[in-house]
Amino acid sequence: MKILYPLIAVLAIILLALIGAQVSGGQWLFGVVLPYVTFAIFLGGFIYRVTNWGKSPVPFRIPTTCGQAASLPWIKQDKIDDPSTLSGVLIRMALEVFLFRSLFRNTKAEVHDGPKLVYGSSKYLWLFGLMFHYSFLVIVIRHLRLFTNPVPSFVQALEFGDGIMQLGVPVLYQSGLILLLAVTFLFVRRVLMPQIRYISLANDYFPLLLIFGIASTGILMRYFLRVDIDSIKKLLMGLVTFSPQFTGEIGSIFFIHVALVCTLMAYFPFSKLMHLGGVFMSPTRNLANNSRSVRHVNPWNDPNIKPHSYAGYEDDFREFMVDAGLPVEKELPPPPAAADETAKE
Amino acid sequence: MAQPKADELGVMVARDPSLMTGAIPTRDWMDVPAIFKPGNYCYPAKASMVAYHNKSLPGLFGEPREWDVESDDWKLPENWKEIIINGIRERLDKFRSFKIFMDCCVRCGACADKCHFFLGTGDPKNMPVLRAELLRSVYRNDFTKAGKILGKLAGARPMTFGVLKEWFMYFYQCTECRRCSVFCPYGIDTAEITMMARELLHLVGVGTNWILEPAANSNRTGNHLGLQPHTFKENAEFLLDDIEEVTGIHLNSLTFNRKGAEVLFVIPSADVFADPGIFTFMGYLLIFDHIGLDYTISTYSSEGGNFGSFTNNELMKKLNGKMYAEAKRLGVKWILGGECGHMWRVVHQYMATMNEPGDFMEIPVSPITGTRFDNAAALKMVHISEFTADLIYHNKLKIDKSRNDHRVVTFHDSCNPSRGMGMLDEPRYILNNVCNNFHDMPENAIREQTFCCGSGTGLNTGEIMELRMRGGLPRANAVKYVEEKYGVNMLSCVCAIDRATLLALMEYWNPNVGVCGVSELVGNSLIMDGEKERDQDLRFAPLAGMEG
Numbered sequence: 011m012k013i014l015y016p017l018i019a020v021l022a023i024i025l026l027a028l029i030g031a032q033v034s035g036g037q038w039l040f041g042v043v044l045p046y047v048t049f050a051i052f053l054g055g056f057i058y059r060v061t062n063w064g065k066s067p068v069p070f071r072i073p074t075t076c077g078q079a080a081s082l083p084w085i086k087q088d089k090i091d092d093p094s095t096l097s098g099v100l101i102r103m104a105l106e107v108f109l110f111r112s113l114f115r116n117t118k119a120e121v122h123d124g125p126k127l128v129y130g131s132s133k134y135l136w137l138f139g140l141m142f143h144y145s146f147l148v149i150v151i152r153h154l155r156l157f158t159n160p161v162p163s164f165v166q167a168l169e170f171g172d173g174i175m176q177l178g179v180p181v182l183y184q185s186g187l188i189l190l191l192a193v194t195f196l197f198v199r200r201v202l203m204p205q206i207r208y209i210s211l212a213n214d215y216f217p218l219l220l221i222f223g224i225a226s227t228g229i230l231m232r233y234f235l236r237v238d239i240d241s242i243k244k245l246l247m248g249l250v251t252f253s254p255q256f257t258g259e260i261g262s263i264f265f266i267h268v269a270l271v272c273t274l275m276a277y278f279p280f281s282k283l284m285h286l287g288g289v290f291m292s293p294t295r296n297l298a299n300n301s302r303s304v305r306h307v308n309p310w311n312d313p314n315i316k317p318h319s320y321a322g323y324e325d326d327f328r329e330f331m332v333d334a335g336l337p338v339e340k341e342l343p344p345p346p347a348a349a350d351e352t353a354k355e
Numbered sequence: 356m357a358q359p360k361a362d363e364l365g366v367m368v369a370r371d372p373s374l375m376t377g378a379i380p381t382r383d384w385m386d387v388p389a390i391f392k393p394g395n396y397c398y399p400a401k402a403s404m405v406a407y408h409n410k411s412l413p414g415l416f417g418e419p420r421e422w423d424v425e426s427d428d429w430k431l432p433e434n435w436k437e438i439i440i441n442g443i444r445e446r447l448d449k450f451r452s453f454k455i456f457m458d459c460c461v462r463c464g465a466c467a468d469k470c471h472f473f474l475g476t477g478d479p480k481n482m483p484v485l486r487a488e489l490l491r492s493v494y495r496n497d498f499t500k501a502g503k504i505l506g507k508l509a510g511a512r513p514m515t516f517g518v519l520k521e522w523f524m525y526f527y528q529c530t531e532c533r534r535c536s537v538f539c540p541y542g543i544d545t546a547e548i549t550m551m552a553r554e555l556l557h558l559v560g561v562g563t564n565w566i567l568e569p570a571a572n573s574n575r576t577g578n579h580l581g582l583q584p585h586t587f588k589e590n591a592e593f594l595l596d597d598i599e600e601v602t603g604i605h606l607n608s609l610t611f612n613r614k615g616a617e618v619l620f621v622i623p624s625a626d627v628f629a630d631p632g633i634f635t636f637m638g639y640l641l642i643f644d645h646i647g648l649d650y651t652i653s654t655y656s657s658e659g660g661n662f663g664s665f666t667n668n669e670l671m672k673k674l675n676g677k678m679y680a681e682a683k684r685l686g687v688k689w690i691l692g693g694e695c696g697h698m699w700r701v702v703h704q705y706m707a708t709m710n711e712p713g714d715f716m717e718i719p720v721s722p723i724t725g726t727r728f729d730n731a732a733a734l735k736m737v738h739i740s741e742f743t744a745d746l747i748y749h750n751k752l753k754i755d756k757s758r759n760d761h762r763v764v765t766f767h768d769s770c771n772p773s774r775g776m777g778m779l780d781e782p783r784y785i786l787n788n789v790c791n792n793f794h795d796m797p798e799n800a801i802r803e804q805t806f807c808c809g810s811g812t813g814l815n816t817g818e819i820m821e822l823r824m825r826g827g828l829p830r831a832n833a834v835k836y837v838e839e840k841y842g843v844n845m846l847s848c849v850c851a852i853d854r855a856t857l858l859a860l861m862e863y864w865n866p867n868v869g870v871c872g873v874s875e876l877v878g879n880s881l882i883m884d885g886e887k888e889r890d891q892d893l894r895f896a897p898l899a900g901m902e903g
């Protein structure tokens with residue numbers, strides 16, 4: 011079920027776009043209305059989610075300390091994994107965001123007879139995760155060519171680098187293939203590894219299938235079912251300048267590609283894909299470990315919660331304390347006999 | 356329930372079908388109910404304990420009542436679901452961490468085999484990601500669009516009694532050790548989620564006695580054992596006799612509740628009460644006497660370990676507040692803290708935030724070396740290991756390392772000082788300077804990757820022994836490795852809960868390995884003025900070459 015439903019959903023989108031592009035007005039719906047609407051949902055949703063997170067305070071400093079803290083001057087601090095300053099935090103975050111540092115640490119545990127636990131390094135997830143995200147990024151940037159005029163030089167440079175293998179015409183971009191490979195790996199890993207399959211939900215498979223669809227339609231469009239790239243560029247330029255127009259004949263495959271991309275955009279803010287925003291905001295990673303040297307304030311700290319008072323404590327135990335020779339704030343009342351003596355005087 | 360022998364349990368861990376050993380569960384996790392049997396759950400809190408906490412923190416611990424975990428009637432309040440959902444809402448608004456951790460998990464599984472409870476039980480719900488999903492699924496159902504529309508397909512499910520049971524079972528099978536957080540690409544900290552879940556459970560009166568009773572004791576008597584002031588003092592002073600017997604000198608520097616002392620020393624109370632903590636306590640006293648520190652111990656604030664942190668923020672704050680209150684009353688310049696894990700997690704991450712600033716004190720300066728502890732500039736509290744390491748670095752201790760030659764020592768990084776504070780090198784520096792045989796365990800099991808003792812956060816209770824021994828297996832297994840390789844016979848640590856729980860763990864899995872605090876080894880190595888010729892260590896065991 012967990013794989014079947016997402017698969018059906020993706021196929022349905024493909025079918026819908028395929029048919030939709032043929033009926034009259036369908037091209038406007040799939041080529042103009044849908045992109046506008048879903049982009050708005052993406053942008054609005056993204057901003058909403060991030061501001062919504064931001065609205066909740068970070069009452070306590072809870073960085074996970076993955077190395078030696080700043081302490082005595084002669085003890086070497088691990089400034090990256092246990093930062094005490096903003097610059098340390100920035101480096102830690104940058105390594106996390108750009109190089110997936112925590113995943114790099116990944117190990118795999120096995121239990122052998124004995125019982126003996128054995129740990130081995132396991133960097134596959136890190137490697138394929140990195141491949142997946144970077145190729146995706148490259149592709150997104152590469153697509154800017156279609157939305158800009160003139161095409162910025164960094165996009166051109168990136169395209170050049172991406173196509174450096176120069177296999178045939180049109181230039182073969184490695185990013186597309188890497189994305190396809192990585193997304194397949196991530197999918198297969200989810201299906202084959204029992205631990206991961208057990209924790210996977212339909213909404214883990216759905217984005218993978220969607221991205222698989224996007225990558226393969228993109229590749230199909232570029233190398234096999236040639237579409238009229240000029241008309242596409244005109245359409246997309248029209249979209250960004252708010253004057254969309256259809257010029258030549260655009261193949262249906264384009265509309266399928268667009269529909270899948272739009273689904274991804276609309277789905278993005280309401281799903282785990284928001285980890286894109288969340289990775290920057292996780293308090294265990296983006297805080298400096300300086301809670302002892304700098305005081306932080308919790309906005310909802312309740313000053314009315316007071317410890318059981320010393321006076322109350324002493325009242326409970328005064329007699330025992332005096333007997334045991336412990337200092338007290340209030341002496342014991344004089345014993346009754348002594349009180350009688352004083353009364354007589 | 357009979358506890359299996361170590362070798363039997365070993366076979367069970369390695370061979371029984373579990374997700375850890377490769378058996379694939381046939382049913383979706385949402386369809387597998389939690390079933391309570393004697394031995395797999397902690398006893399519920401007594402009505403009197405709940406009533407006690409309700410007096411000062413009304414509404415946070417539910418209605419006092421006697422209830423049975425195995426029964427299907429937990430005597431929950433009528434509107435318990437509403438209380439929980441509102442509780443979730445309130446916490447989402449108060450903690451960004453909670454919100455982010457509910458939303459950002461991609462179920463990549465990097466954390467799956469990092470939890471000691473998963474490694475030891477193979478129970479899929481002990482994978483940190485799935486533990487979090489137990490709560491996340493309810494969150495999705497009530498707080499996300501996708502969950503509301505797609506329901507189970509989006510991993511959402513409504514709050515039911517079955518879910519509550521699951522929460523009780525698995526959020527008391529998490530020691531909030533944060534190991535999973537180290538490996539998660541988003542730093543998702545299941546410990547944080549467990550804390551939220553436990554707060555929610557307490558709201559509907561589902562708590563365990565082994566937590567609420569020590570917390571009540573801490574509140575009233577100052578320490579979790581419920582030692583009254585005179586007993587506490589007698590216990591501590593009794594140890595002076597032991598010190599005298601071993602070293603030939605009687606220490607005069609131990610005082611209680613003394614106003615005007617320079618330093619307030621806060622200990623985990625188990626250190627004056629139970630073996631092997633008492634030897635650590637003897638170590639503290641020897642160090643302080645050796646350097647002539649002007650310190651006092653308070654009977655009112657005689658507990659560093661904060662059992663409130665296993666329940667909710669409010670009780671944590673309430674118990675923690677005593678340290679500053681007492682420091683103020685006694686007029687000390689700064690506070691020194693003993694070897695205690697949870698205490699230091701609370702002190703390090705929460706204390707300055709929860710209390711009024713400790714400005715009535717001074718930035719801690721070691722009166723012996725003149726070192727100013729700038730890392731504690733705001734908090735005004737220094738860890739004994741930092742303090743001792745600084746003394747050693749400045750050659751202020753006369754040490755005879757050979758007095759620990761009968762010990763081959765390894766070091767257990769307690770979860771809280773390591774992953775919640777970043778104190779990794781100070782204890783190792785000390786150990787290397789007070790004993791000749793120190794060997795670290797393999798890197799996957801130490802420092803930030805350290806494994807929990809298996810019984811933290813209020814789980815070190817007898818009724819769940821098998822679970823504890825399973826959860827502690829990764830730690831024990833790493834100790835066994837160095838035992839076989841280097842002949843390690845002593846596992847040192849800087850946590851009182853560890854000293855209690857590792858003792859049971861070692862007796863079970865590695866019976867030739869003892870457990871001690873770092874300060875015990877320091878104290879044992881100190882050459883005190885006027886001491887007699889030493890032939891025994893602080894435990895009255897013969898020193899190397901003195902076996903006679």
Ligand code: SF4
Nearest residue numbers: 460462463464466539
């Ligand atoms: S490592 Fe983090 S993101 Fe991955 S499954 Fe665990 S909690 Fe989720």
Ligand code: SF4
Nearest residue numbers: 470529530532533535
């Ligand atoms: S905090 Fe520790 S005990 Fe809890 S889930 Fe993570 S690894 Fe397991």
